[in-house]
Amino acid sequence: MAKKQSPHIFERLALIGIGLIGSSIARVAKRDNLVGHISVSARTQKSLDKAMELGIADSVSLDQKAAVKDADMVIICAPISAYQEIIEAIAPGLKPGAIVSDVGSVKQAVVRDLGSHIPEGIHLIPAHPVAGTEHSGPEAGFPELFTDRWCILTPPLGTDEKSIDAVEAFWKAAGSDVEIMDPGHHDQVMAMTSHLPHLIAYTIVGTATDLEKTLRNEVIKFSAGGFRDFTRIAASDPTMWRDVFLNNRDAVLEMLQRFSEDITALQRAIRWGEGDTLFELFSRTRDVRRGVIEAKQEKMYD
Amino acid sequence: MAKKQSPHIFERLALIGIGLIGSSIARVAKRDNLVGHISVSARTQKSLDKAMELGIADSVSLDQKAAVKDADMVIICAPISAYQEIIEAIAPGLKPGAIVSDVGSVKQAVVRDLGSHIPEGIHLIPAHPVAGTEHSGPEAGFPELFTDRWCILTPPLGTDEKSIDAVEAFWKAAGSDVEIMDPGHHDQVMAMTSHLPHLIAYTIVGTATDLEKTLRNEVIKFSAGGFRDFTRIAASDPTMWRDVFLNNRDAVLEMLQRFSEDITALQRAIRWGEGDTLFELFSRTRDVRRGVIEAKQEKMYD
Numbered sequence: 001m002a003k004k005q006s007p008h009i010f011e012r013l014a015l016i017g018i019g020l021i022g023s024s025i026a027r028v029a030k031r032d033n034l035v036g037h038i039s040v041s042a043r044t045q046k047s048l049d050k051a052m053e054l055g056i057a058d059s060v061s062l063d064q065k066a067a068v069k070d071a072d073m074v075i076i077c078a079p080i081s082a083y084q085e086i087i088e089a090i091a092p093g094l095k096p097g098a099i100v101s102d103v104g105s106v107k108q109a110v111v112r113d114l115g116s117h118i119p120e121g122i123h124l125i126p127a128h129p130v131a132g133t134e135h136s137g138p139e140a141g142f143p144e145l146f147t148d149r150w151c152i153l154t155p156p157l158g159t160d161e162k163s164i165d166a167v168e169a170f171w172k173a174a175g176s177d178v179e180i181m182d183p184g185h186h187d188q189v190m191a192m193t194s195h196l197p198h199l200i201a202y203t204i205v206g207t208a209t210d211l212e213k214t215l216r217n218e219v220i221k222f223s224a225g226g227f228r229d230f231t232r233i234a235a236s237d238p239t240m241w242r243d244v245f246l247n248n249r250d251a252v253l254e255m256l257q258r259f260s261e262d263i264t265a266l267q268r269a270i271r272w273g274e275g276d277t278l279f280e281l282f283s284r285t286r287d288v289r290r291g292v293i294e295a296k297q298e299k300m301y302d
Numbered sequence: 303m304a305k306k307q308s309p310h311i312f313e314r315l316a317l318i319g320i321g322l323i324g325s326s327i328a329r330v331a332k333r334d335n336l337v338g339h340i341s342v343s344a345r346t347q348k349s350l351d352k353a354m355e356l357g358i359a360d361s362v363s364l365d366q367k368a369a370v371k372d373a374d375m376v377i378i379c380a381p382i383s384a385y386q387e388i389i390e391a392i393a394p395g396l397k398p399g400a401i402v403s404d405v406g407s408v409k410q411a412v413v414r415d416l417g418s419h420i421p422e423g424i425h426l427i428p429a430h431p432v433a434g435t436e437h438s439g440p441e442a443g444f445p446e447l448f449t450d451r452w453c454i455l456t457p458p459l460g461t462d463e464k465s466i467d468a469v470e471a472f473w474k475a476a477g478s479d480v481e482i483m484d485p486g487h488h489d490q491v492m493a494m495t496s497h498l499p500h501l502i503a504y505t506i507v508g509t510a511t512d513l514e515k516t517l518r519n520e521v522i523k524f525s526a527g528g529f530r531d532f533t534r535i536a537a538s539d540p541t542m543w544r545d546v547f548l549n550n551r552d553a554v555l556e557m558l559q560r561f562s563e564d565i566t567a568l569q570r571a572i573r574w575g576e577g578d579t580l581f582e583l584f585s586r587t588r589d590v591r592r593g594v595i596e597a598k599q600e601k602m603y604d
Contacts, residue, residue: 081577130524134591150524189520192510197528199572200502203565205587207557208494210564218491220593222432222452226499228594229531235591238584245572245580255509256569260562262512263505267558270501270547275383278547282540285507289436289537291522292530 009170011036014071016064016086018042018051020132020237021103022077023141026056028174031143041067050138065093073170075127076102080109080243087117099123099163105190105240107154107183109247115156123163128152128186129176130194134235147175154183191251195244196259199252201233202241311472313338316373318366318388320344320353321539322434323405324379325443328358330476333445343369352440367395375472377429378404382411382545389419398423401465405431407492407542409456409485411549417458425465430454430488431478432496436537449477456485493553497546498561501554503535504543 013035015022022040029035040057041064042048048060061067068074068090076086083102094100100122104110110126118124131149133140151171155164168178181189208219208227223231245252269277315337317324324342331337342359343366344350350362363369370376370392378388385404396402402424406412412428420426433451435442453473457466470480483491510521510529525533547554571579 152524185520188517189524192513192517192521193525193529195528197506197532199568200506200565201528202584202587203568204499204502204561205590206583207561207564209586209590210560211494215490215494218487219494220590221597222454222491223495223594223597226497226503226535227495229535230499231587231591231594233528233531234584234587236584238581238588241584242577242580246575246577249572249575252572253569256565256572258512259506259509260565260569262509263502263558263562266501266505267555267562270551270554270558273548273551275544275548278544279540281508282504282536282538282543284511285504285533285536286540288507288511288522289533292525292533295523295525 007033008036009034009166009173010071010073012039012071012073013037014039014041014068014074015057015077016041016067016074016090017077017082018047018057018138019077020136020140021129021145022075023051023054023056023138024131024143024145025075025077025103025141025174026051027141027143028146030056032173034170034173035073039067039069039071047138054138056138056141064089068093068095068098070095071098073099073101073166076100076104076114079237079239080104080106080113080247081239083110083113084117087114091117091119091122094119094122096121097123099125099167101125101127101167103127103129105194105244106247107152107181107186111154111156111183123155123160125153125155125159125164125167126183127167127171128154128190129171129174130190131176132236134232136237144175146171149176151176151178152186153178153180154186155180187248187251191248191255195248195252196255198233198236198241199245199256200259201230204230205234309335310338311336311468311475312373312375314341314373314375315339316341316343316370316376317359318343318369318376318378318392319380319384320349320359320440321379322438322442323431323447324377325353325356325358325440326433326445326447327377327379327405327443327476328353329443329445330448332358334475336472336475337375341369341371341373349440356440358440358443366391370395370397370400372397373400375401375403375468378402378406378416381539381541382406382408382415382549383541385412385415386419389416393419393421393424396421396424399425401425401427401469403427403429403469405429407496407546408549409454409483409488413456413458413485425457425462427455427457427461427466427469428485429469429473430456430492431473431476432492433478434538436534438539446477448473451478453478453480454488455480455482456488457482489550489553493550493557497550497554498557500535500538500543501547501558502561503532506532507536 051057353359431453
């Protein structure tokens with residue numbers, strides 16, 4: 001699959017956005033010599049200066065179109081709400097045969113937003129590296145972020161196979177396991193494994209914030225045993241997550257509805273002292289944990 | 303506070319139950335020579351044999367009354383639903399001046415269940431070491447479990463100060479920070495920081511289990527990014543947690559009600575595409591995370 005005969009998987013990589021994910025891509029690409037040149041564009045000169053200072057960019061430009069010039073591979077590493085503007089800016093500057101990819105957590109909306117703007121002869125191969133931390137910004141990245149994590153590709157039907165192979169080779173070289181999936185299916189799976197958990201974590205931390213002040217301070221003080229995990233998840237990038245919920249609305253609402261029904265049933269069981277109902281569920285969920293460990297997802301998102 | 307002049311904090315410690323918490327207490331007490339003798343009682347001979355084999359018990363007995371004979375400190379390390387039976391069994395065998403404590407996650411119900419059975423001259427000092435893992439049983443324990451964790455004591459008003467000091471000294475020697483609290487207040491704080499997060503984790507993992515089979519398998523396969531954390535929490539001991547919810551009903555239902563209102567508001571915001579509402583909450587929750595890190599609870603429950 002990987003083009004091992006070539007020294008680089010791509011000669012010229014352009015990254016639009018250099019936050020946690022973008023800078024981690026740049027770091028692993030630099031460390032393992034996966035590309036010949038990294039061109040970076042970002043919204044602020046400060047981020048570009050930081051990228052140069054960190055040695056993870058070979059050239060930088062506030063002008064997105066200039067940044068993608070001659071690039072074989074362009075990866076959009078920005079919040080989904082910025083995609084429309086980005087693709088309109090870069091489309092006229094793309095090299096014939098270039099690949100346009102991204103790292104967004106939602107894929108149907110991406111195919112929709114980018115698809116119609118992709119010029120003839122350009123290959124759109126959306127990607128979702130399922131990896132992250134609660135930290136943001138160029139300094140937050142590290143080259144091992146993608147090691148042993150999934151990267152899901154959702155190329156539209158009929159996409160050039162050689163280009164898909166190249167993107168796959170790139171992510172495998174970055175340490176990921178690669179899976180190809182239908183974008184709608186991706187969005188459903190992620191609604192359950194990632195989007196709903198984040199929504200719940202944000203909610204419960206918000207609920208705690210609204211408590212009477214004394215109680216709130218003690219909740220923070222004694223935040224072991226469950227809540228702490230939620231605060232970590234709920235410290236994730238607000239812009240990114242707003243965009244996720246706005247762009248995966250139907251799947252998130254569907255999963256949220258199922259969750260709400262289930263928690264209402266538990267609420268009733270607690271109110272009426274139905275211990276067996278609680279015990280039965282609590283035993284059942286242990287098996288899922290075993291499945292997760294067997295699926296070797298244990299070390300993900302740490 | 304600690305009676306450093308004495309070689310042992312208690313000459314004879316009796317543990318009723320030798321699961322994750324009981325065996326961790328035994329391990330740290332052995333390692334740091336905190337007590338002269340550890341007597342263990344458990345429900346099965348198998349657990350007692352295991353305790354002897356692990357070298358964490360000096361004597362064992364299936365007979366709880368026999369196990370507490372001559373003990374200066376008795377710690378009940380069993381699910382709350384077993385407390386009534388245990389206190390009835392051990393009360394006649396307690397040495398005058400002995401301390402009876404426990405490790406339960408709920409404290410008002412404990413004071414209620416144990417309080418009326420405590421003979422004259424015996425000191426009831428309920429305790430809650432806020433520490434744990436998702437693993438259960440005598441083999442799951444380790445002596446560092448309580449290091450830098452909170453241990454909350456909820457002695458009834460008028461409890462013998464010297465006995466409280468001794469329990470505090472014991473937990474400090476085990477590595478914990480000790481706080482004394484009203485049992486009702488303890489239950490409210492824990493409802494938010496621990497009980498509600500566990501309930502939510504159990505629920506969402508249950509919701510995932512009920513998905514159509516293909517989707518369910520993929521949820522397990524791609525369980526990074528949030529869901530994985532929930533599966534770990536939802537793998538905790540079912541009996542213990544059933545008892546927590548049955549015994550802290552009012553506080554849990556109150557916090558759950560607040561949470562439900564908040565998530566319903568978010569559901570509406572997602573449905574109507576109100577990005578600002580989402581962004582505002584997601585930004586606010588970041589501050590709570592900072593508070594948690596400053597409160598040094600970061601390493602708890604790992």
